[in-house]
Amino acid sequence: MSLDSNPYHAYLRSPEWKERRIAALRYWGYACALNARHRGQLEVHHRCYDRLGAETPTDVIVLCARCHRLFHDLLPAVSALPFIGTIPTNEQLN
Numbered sequence: 001m002s003l004d005s006n007p008y009h010a011y012l013r014s015p016e017w018k019e020r021r022i023a024a025l026r027y028w029g030y031a032c033a034l035n036a037r038h039r040g041q042l043e044v045h046h047r048c049y050d051r052l053g054a055e056t057p058t059d060v061i062v063l064c065a066r067c068h069r070l071f072h073d074l075l076p077a078v079s080a081l082p083f084i085g086t087i088p089t090n091e092q093l094n
Ligand SMILES: [Zn+2]
Pocket: 044, 045, 046, 068, 071, 072
């Protein structure tokens, strides 16, 4: 049993988030947004937290675990990019 009292982490364990996560996976086609051929655990990454608790599928993107880690490493730079409507290709990230 976790003693994690962070409300965001608690939300990520909630049935509401599980439903939204599945809706997002469906919306994004169960594939890593950076490269659909990536294999590995798919994770759902928040692009914005404006509707935290009531996310739309476009508030998040699906990334494989590896790209997700990369994203968070790059996040200060990546979050400054105008992401709306465009997902960067691997080439753009290189
Ligand atoms: Zn993330």
